Amino acid sequence: MTYLVTGATGHLGREVIQDLIAQVGADQVVAGVHTPAKAKFLQEKGVSLAAIDYLDVAKMTAALQKIDVLVYIPSKTYDLLQRVTELENVLTAMKNAAVSQIVFVSFYADQENNPFVMSPYYGYAPRRLAAAGLQFAVLKNALYADPLIPYLPELIQRHALIYPVGDQALAFITQQDSALAIATVAAQANLRDHGQIYTLTQQQAWQMPALGRLMTKVTGQQIGYQPVSVAEFGQIYAAEGDGQELASMYQAGALGLLDQVTTDFEKITGQAPETMADFLTKKVHTTTTK
Template sequence: MKYLVTGATGHLGQQVVADLGARVGAASITAAVHTPAKAAGLAAQGIHVAACDYRDVAMMTRAFTGQDVVVYIPSKTYDVLQRITEFENSLQALKQAGVPAVVFVSFYADQEHNPFVMAPYYGYAPRRLASSGLNYAVIKNALYADPLVPYLPELIERKALIYPVGNQAMSFITSADSAKAIATLATRPELLNQGQTYTLTQTQSLTMPALGQIMTTVTGHEIGYAPVTTQEFGRIYAAEGDGAELASMYAAGAMGLLDQVTTDFQTITGSEPKSMADFLTRRYQPTQQ
């Protein structure tokens, strides 16, 4: 069996490649990347590296040809039309290459009335896959827990979380657990060839006071909850380039649209996902302050 992972030099892609490598061996994996020079480390491990540009159907077709499973990790653009165009190009290449099975990596903020700016794309892609004639499965990630770790020093200084979600809960998953589930799914044909949809979450969603209490216990610093408005949140993080986009996502959270909890991780892997308390305890280093 041959496995190809798109976006293989990204944060999630690297972890998926590593997890797949541990399962099937480097020689069975192709890392599809926009800039092959950045994948020298993967090539050194015996992983095949292929150039892959979501704007170039012919290039993707060459990369996908001969693969048994393609794990499709989208680009990170917040431009909905660009993301859809990239996806349509990829579907065309997958069909031309005759790929037997596809694992589409998605996000759980896809409801029809979700105000997150990328919700239209996440709603469109599964429906488009359903009409594509491809064998596929969709795996939706909850919010990544990982960004909370570098965020802790700021939260310690603020003494509070400020996410504008009110009394609503949100679900999380670690990127390591996401990668584990994606790699496992790719190697289990019976779970990925009938349009199945899986949503990866920890075993419980968390209100912001509950998340703050976990952070307080882990760091030894009081972290409460003092939400700002959605507009203020966007202004605070505007300089980082995605303040408005993140604000729209938390607006969805305030509507109770980001609190789903499933057992899909256990269904795929046979194990429990890492809890928020365990994850932060293992990852937090006081020297980060």
């Protein structure tokens, strides 16, 4: 079996590649990258490289030749139409290259009443896969815990989390755990070929005051909870280019739509996901000792 992982130079893609190598061997793994010249570090791991472009069907078709399983990590664009177009192009390329198995990496904000700007895409994708006659599995990630680490200096300066979710909880998963689950599903046919839908989360969701108390304990700095409005949140982070998009995501959180907790990670991997306390403690310790 050969496996092509898209988005292979991203943080998640790199982790998936590493876990797949451990499970199936580097000679069975192909890294799909936009610029192969910038991915020599992946070749050094023993994997092959394939040039991909979600907007170029011919290039995707060429990359998928002799591939058995596609691990599709979507682009990060917030352009809804482009995301759908990218998926449609990939499905066309799969058909052209006679690839029938796909592991689709998704997000758990896919409910019909979810105001997150990308929710329509996450609702569309699994239905589209089901209609395409493919063997597939969908892994829906909870919020990544990883961005909390570079966010900590700002939180310490503010002395508070400001997510506009009120008294609702948010569920998280680490990218490392997400990658392990993705690679395991890809490597095991019984986990991926029957339209399975998984939601990857830690074992508990966090209300913001409790998360602030945990961060206070880990950092030794007071971090409380002083939520701003959805509109204010969008304005605060507008300069970073995704303020409104992130604000719509936390608006979904305020509706109680981002608090799902499952045991899917444990069912897939046979182990418990890393807890938020262990993750924060490890990352903060690593950061402060560098």
